Amino acid sequence: MTVITRFAPSPTGFLHIGGARTALFNWLFACHHGGKFCLRIEDTDKKRSTSDAIKEIIDGLQWLGLQWHGEAIYQSKNRARHTKVVDVLLERNLAYRCYCTPDELIEMREKARSNGLQPRYDGRWRDRSSTEVPTNIRPAIRFKAPRDGSTVINDQVQGNVTVDNEQLDDMVILRADGTPTYMLSAVVDDHDMGITHVIRGDDHLTNAFRQIQVYRALEWNEPAFAHIPLIHGPDGTKMSKRHGSLGIGTYREMGFLPTAIRNYLLRLGWSHGNEEIITTDKAIAWFDFSGIGRAPSRFDLTKLESLNGHYLRELKDEEAVRLIEPILLPQVGQKLTKQQRDRLFVGIGALKLRAKTLLELAESSFFYIAPRPIKISLKAEKHLNENTKRLLYELTQKLQELDNWNSESIENLIREFASSRDLKLNLVAQPLRVSLTGTTVSPSIFEVMVVLGRSETLSRLRDLQT
RNA sequence: GUCCCCAUCGUCUAGUGGUCCAGGACAUCGGCCUCUCACGCCGAAAACGGGGGUUCGAGUCCCCCUGGGGACGCCA
Numbered sequence: 001m002t003v004i005t006r007f008a009p010s011p012t013g014f015l016h017i018g019g020a021r022t023a024l025f026n027w028l029f030a031c032h033h034g035g036k037f038c039l040r041i042e043d044t045d046k047k048r049s050t051s052d053a054i055k056e057i058i059d060g061l062q063w064l065g066l067q068w069h070g071e072a073i074y075q076s077k078n079r080a081r082h083t084k085v086v087d088v089l090l091e092r093n094l095a096y097r098c099y100c101t102p103d104e105l106i107e108m109r110e111k112a113r114s115n116g117l118q119p120r121y122d123g124r125w126r127d128r129s130s131t132e133v134p135t136n137i138r139p140a141i142r143f144k145a146p147r148d149g150s151t152v153i154n155d156q157v158q159g160n161v162t163v164d165n166e167q168l169d170d171m172v173i174l175r176a177d178g179t180p181t182y183m184l185s186a187v188v189d190d191h192d193m194g195i196t197h198v199i200r201g202d203d204h205l206t207n208a209f210r211q212i213q214v215y216r217a218l219e220w221n222e223p224a225f226a227h228i229p230l231i232h233g234p235d236g237t238k239m240s241k242r243h244g245s246l247g248i249g250t251y252r253e254m255g256f257l258p259t260a261i262r263n264y265l266l267r268l269g270w271s272h273g274n275e276e277i278i279t280t281d282k283a284i285a286w287f288d289f290s291g292i293g294r295a296p297s298r299f300d301l302t303k304l305e306s307l308n309g310h311y312l313r314e315l316k317d318e319e320a321v322r323l324i325e326p327i328l329l330p331q332v333g334q335k336l337t338k339q340q341r342d343r344l345f346v347g348i349g350a351l352k353l354r355a356k357t358l359l360e361l362a363e364s365s366f367f368y369i370a371p372r373p374i375k376i377s378l379k380a381e382k383h384l385n386e387n388t389k390r391l392l393y394e395l396t397q398k399l400q401e402l403d404n405w406n407s408e409s410i411e412n413l414i415r416e417f418a419s420s421r422d423l424k425l426n427l428v429a430q431p432l433r434v435s436l437t438g439t440t441v442s443p444s445i446f447e448v449m450v451v452l453g454r455s456e457t458l459s460r461l462r463d464l465q466t
Numbered sequence: 467g468u469c470c471c472c473a474u475c476g477u478c479u480a481g482u483g484g485u486c487c488a489g490g491a492c493a494u495c496g497g498c499c500u501c502u503c504a505c506g507c508c509g510a511a512a513a514c515g516g517g518g519g520u521u522c523g524a525g526u527c528c529c530c531c532u533g534g535g536g537a538c539g540c541c542a
Contacts, residue, residue, distance in 0.1 A: 429501030
């Protein structure tokens with residue numbers, strides 16, 4: 001049997017971190033089994049679905065590298081099929097028309113709640129004869145759920161979970177306006193698409209019971225279910241659009257790498273022994289349901305940053321330059337010159353070690369391409385005074401006469417220069433760093449000088465004297 | 467409120483009855499390296515929520531409590 005999974009987001013908002021992880025798990029599971037991973041956009045709620053959201057979801061998944069099989073499926077296009085299934089259910093007396101008004105339903109729920117019961121539909125239209133049907137109300141169609149007994153789901157993550165059927169009410173499967181609801185269309189589409197494993201957030205667990213009943217009513221094969229625990233915000237509650245969760249696009253803008261996000265998300269709620277750094281190949285080879293934990297986990301940006309730092313360091317230098325270029329562009333105002341790009345390329349290796357995000361990397365590399373005279377930060381300025389300027393002036397003379405402009409000879413020269421004056425190296429290096437980079441923090445100042453080149457180095461030093 | 471689920475360091479987790487006075491990672495704190503900051507390396511502090519069982523033996527199995535979460539829509 002070929003494994004077929006799907007990610008089925010509703011395009012009512014951005015692709016958030018929890019959705020991204022659900023997609024990742026579905027993708028990994030399919031890849032692991034050599035199966036197919038499908039994308040289905042659940043856009044049956046026309047009022048809330050937007051094309052912007054669809055675009056964001058698609059962009060986000062692509063950016064994350066979660067390629068789906070074939071074309072994305074739009075659930076709204078299957079509407080005719082969904083309605084047809086509703087008709088079948090109606091014919092077989094497995095569904096019925098409900099003429100309750102919205103107000104009536106609200107009242108019903110409030111009453112149940114105040115009586116300490118679970119708010120749910122009481123089934124008042126379940127067995128009424130067609131003679132007492134009001135003509136002024138368009139009915140919704142409800143599924144005739146079993147009232148006795150219980151429904152068990154053998155969840156791949158949660159194990160056997162049982163719910164008494166009396167807890168489950170007759171859900172609406174077709175709205176009064178004739179549109180199918182999620183409960184119905186998800187089942188129909190999963191069946192039609194041949195989905196073998198439904199992997200989704202824990203918040204869908206109770207839906208699974210109702211959906212299983214639909215499968216059974218229709219005598220369809222049930223897929224396996226795997227409900228994965230939710231990702232909580234730092235405060236321990238479900239992340240939502242207005243609560244701690246950011247769109248995947250935001251993480252991209254913050255300078256995170258897809259590889260890092262994938263690794264982080266995978267490790268959040270899934271484990272393979274003590275493995276922390278997990279390449280995609282290994283993730284595919286190792287991914288299984290047994291590695292998924294059952295407790296929700298909290299989103300920790302710091303750990304993501306640390307992982308991002310790791311993957312940043314693994315980036316090829318040219319790739320790193322390519323990735324920071326668009327971030328640098330607004331500051332530079334124009335396309336980078338060849339010289340600027342060359343400098344970045346040579347300097348980026350040392351910079352990568354020091355950055356956690358692409359944003360930081362771009363920021364820390366700016367001094368290499370900044371126009372003269374370079375801006376000196378307030379903090380850095382403190383290292384410059386009459387004494388140190390005089391020192392740098394003298395050093396400039398020496399540097400001018402240096403034979404070989406390479407890291408080793410520069411370092412030798414400066415060390416000798418410092419010791420000849422009975423100065424600790426940092427008393428020379430720090431003012432030098434400030435004058436060349438405008439900050440107090442940078443890679444080895446000798447390497448910086450090599451990257452800048454003799455001419456630029458001397459020019460920057462001379463800028464200081466004026 | 468009702469139903470369902472969950473519970474190991476601050477966080478993510480390893481642990482599937484003895485090898486656990488509980489291991490790893492991030493974060494924190496020391497130290498080394500050192501021209502600054504990182505990286506790297508070494509080290510420290512830090513957890514089985516509580517109570518009952520079962521068992522020769524429980525972080526691991528069972529029950530209760532507590533705590534946390536999720537679901538209760540003509541949303542998905």
